[in-house]
Amino acid sequence: MTDNLALELTLCYRILAEHGVVDAYGHVSARSQERPDRYFLARSIAPELVTEADIMEFDLDSNPTDRQGRGIYLERFIHGEIYKLR
DSSP, X not given: OOHHHHHHHHHHXXXXXXXXXXXXXXXXXXXXXXXXXXXXXXXXXXXXXXXXXXXXXXXXXXXXXXXTTOOOOTTXXXXXXXXXXX
């Protein structure tokens, strides 16, 4: 993942939380620019607290590539299925 993508996702989470668009359960994801069979989503954490270090990579079956013991959202499957279709 590029540092720029991690920063952009982090900013998306923070901005949407600041404006009340997402609550504690809102999620933002982005497809990998290098690997279209992967996407990025934050670990299970409130959107206003997301940092670049919280961004995780998932395959299209929504399995984390490197969980490192971090909690993950069940809603990640929705993101994976959307990326599969597109």
